Amino acid sequence: MEIDGMRLVASVIPAGEVAVTSHLGGFDGLGRAWGEFFGEIGAMGRAPGNPFWESYVTEPSPDMDPADLRTDLYCLVRTPDDAA
Secondary structure, eight states: OEETTEEOOOOOOOSSEEEEEEEESOGGGHHHHHHHHHHHHHHTTOEEEEEEEEEEOSOOOTTSOGGGOEEEEEEEEEOTTSOO
16 A cells, blocks of 8 residues: 555564563663663563564654653563574
């Protein structure tokens, strides 16, 4: 389907358990936030699965303080012995 010159493609996220956390701060801290999030998943006896994704909760603007940004991180989780 195409709308206003943009192609839309339906997709499906596999069924399963999802872990979620929020990162508060600038986008430059997202790499560290993902690493800590994956570490927390491991500490719970689980393993990160695929897919994982971000949701940008706060609309960024040029005059805002990056510390006010909120990004939610999502990751399917599995038991470590499950196939990835």
